[in-house]
Amino acid sequence: MKLPSRSKSYMIPEYSLTGDLLSFLTCNLQYRYQNKGTLPPSKPVQRWFGEFIHGVLEEAYIQWKQENTQFPWDWKEDIRPIEELIDLRLQVRGLYPHDEDLFFSILNQPDSNLTIDDLNEHDHKKLASARAEKAINIWGKYLFPLIDSSELLIKGVRQMPNYDENISRSNYYGINGVVDVLTSMKINKNLEQSTLDNYNNMIIEFLKKDPDFQERISNYSEGDDYEIIIDYKGMKRPPVKMIDSKAEDKWENHKQQILTYSWLRSKQEDAKPIVAGIIFYLNELVPSKEDLVLIKDEINNDLTDVGQKYQDDIDLINNWEEEDKAPELSNEFKIDRSIRIINVDEEEQVNALLKFDSVVANIEDSLIKEMKGCKIQDAWKADSDERTCSACDFRTFCKNNSVKTKDFKIP
Numbered sequence: 560m561k562l563p564s565r566s567k568s569y570m571i572p573e574y575s576l577t578g579d580l581l582s583f584l585t586c587n588l589q590y591r592y593q594n595k596g597t598l599p600p601s602k603p604v605q606r607w608f609g610e611f612i613h614g615v616l617e618e619a620y621i622q623w624k625q626e627n628t629q630f631p632w633d634w635k636e637d638i639r640p641i642e643e644l645i646d647l648r649l650q651v652r653g654l655y656p657h658d659e660d661l662f663f664s665i666l667n668q669p670d671s672n673l674t675i676d677d678l679n680e681h682d683h684k685k686l687a688s689a690r691a692e693k694a695i696n697i698w699g700k701y702l703f704p705l706i707d708s709s710e711l712l713i714k715g716v717r718q719m720p721n722y723d724e725n726i727s728r729s730n731y732y733g734i735n736g737v738v739d740v741l742t743s744m745k746i747n748k749n750l751e752q753s754t755l756d757n758y759n760n761m762i763i764e765f766l767k768k769d770p771d772f773q774e775r776i777s778n779y780s781e782g783d784d785y786e787i788i789i790d791y792k793g794m795k796r797p798p799v800k801m802i803d804s805k806a807e808d809k810w811e812n813h814k815q816q817i818l819t820y821s822w823l824r825s826k827q828e829d830a831k832p833i834v835a836g837i838i839f840y841l842n843e844l845v846p847s848k849e850d851l852v853l854i855k856d857e858i859n860n861d862l863t864d865v866g867q868k869y870q871d872d873i874d875l876i877n878n879w880e881e882e883d884k885a886p887e888l889s890n891e892f893k894i895d896r897s898i899r900i901i902n903v904d905e906e907e908q909v910n911a912l913l914k915f916d917s918v919v920a921n922i923e924d925s926l927i928k929e930m931k932g933c934k935i936q937d938a939w940k941a942d943s944d945e946r947t948c949s950a951c952d953f954r955t956f957c958k959n960n961s962v963k964t965k966d967f968k969i970p
C-alpha cells in the first residue's frame with residue numbers, strides 16, 4: 560500500500576494593522592529591525608503608556624461589570640489597584656514607565672511595608688495615573704454601559720498584491736487586528752437607557768451632533784441594531800495636515816485603521832452594520848508639556864480641527880511658556896479634543912483596503928529582496944522625520960538618519 564506523503568505546509572504571511580501597517584509607515588527600516596528582527600526599542604515609553612492605558616481601561620471595565628461601582632471612581636480606592644496590576648503585567652514583559660509617569664508599584668517591593676496611605680498626593684499621582692483617572696471618570700462612565708465586547712480579535716484574508724507564483728511567498732495574506740471595544744446600539748434603546756440612568760450619555764450626544772453620522776443612521780429603520788468600533792490611543796490628537804512631508808500622517812492612518820477594522824468586522828458572522836468608529840485620544844484629557852507645545856503650534860498654524868472656538872483656552876495656551884505650570888484648560892476643550900468620530904463610508908473603506916494592500920506589497924518586496932541577499936539597509940527604505948529619528952535606536956548607523964549624529968561617541 561502506498562502511503563500518501565504529507566502535503567507541503569501552506570502558510571500565508573500575517574499582517575496586523577497596528578504592528579505592521581502603522582509601524583511600517585513610520586519608517587520602513589525601523590520596522591524591519593524592530594518587528595522582523597524582533598529588536599524591541601530600548602526606551603519604549605510611548606509603547607508603555609499605550610499598553611498601560613489599554614490595560615487599565617480593560618480591567619476597569621471588567622471590574623465595573625462585576626461590581627457596578629458608581630462613577631466617579633476614587634483614584635486611591637478604585638483605580639490605583641488596577642494600575643499596580645497592569646504595571647506589574649507590563650514589567651513581566653520588560654516594559655517600564657519613566658519615573659515621571661507612574662509611581663513605583665508597591666506590590667513589587669517585597670521588603671517594603673509601605674502602603675498607598677504612606678504616599679503623598681504629589682508623589683503618587685503622576686501623569687499616567689492622572690490620565691487613567693480622567694479616562695475612567697470622563698469616558699468610562701459613558702462608554703462602559705454601551706460595550707458589547709472588548710479586545711475583540713478580527714481576522715481576514717486578502718489576495719496577495721502583485722502576486723507572481725515564481726517570486727511571491729504566497730497567493731494570499733492574512734490581516735488581523737484587535738478592536739478595543741465594540742458597541743452595539745439602537746438609538747431608541749439608548750435614549751431609554753439614558754433616562755433610566757438619569758444622565759445623558761455624552762458619547763451619544765457627540766454622535767447626535769455629527770451630521771454625517773445622522774445621515775448614515777437615517778438609512779436604517781428605527782430599532783435596527785448597528786455597531787460602532789471604539790479605539791483608544793495613548794497620544795494627543797494628531798494634526799489634520801502635515802507640514803513635514805516625511806512625518807507619518809497619523810490623522811489619515813488612524814482613519815484607515817478604523818475603516819479596515821470595519822471591513823474585517825463586517826466579515827464576521829454576528830456582525831451588524833458598522834456605522835462609525837470613535838477614537839479617544841486620551842492624552843488630551845491631561846496633556847503633558849510636550850503635548851501642549853504641539854497643541855499650541857497646531858492651533859496657531861491652523862493644523863487642527865478642534866479648539867478654535869475655545870478662545871479662553873487658546874489665550875491660556877498662547878500665554879503659557881514651557882517653564883510655566885501647565886495652564887488650567889476647560890473640560891469642554893479637553894473633552895472635545897479627545898474624541899474623534901470617523902464615519903464608515905464604503906468607498907473610503909475600499910480605498911483603505913487598497914492602501915493596506917500596497918503597504919503589504921512594499922513589505923513583501925523588501926523581504927524578498929533581503930531573502931535574495933540584498934543588504935538590509937538597501938532592501939528597506941530609511942526615511943522618517945526628525946522626531947522619530949531622534950528617538951530611534953538605529954540612528955547611529957542609519958545612513959538616512961535625519962538627526963545629525965556627528966557628536967555621537969562610543970563611551
Ligand code: SF4
Pocket residue numbers: 586587588589941942943947948949951952953954957958959960961
Ligand atoms: S534613524 Fe530615522 S530613518 Fe533611520 S531607521 Fe531610525 S527612524 Fe528610520
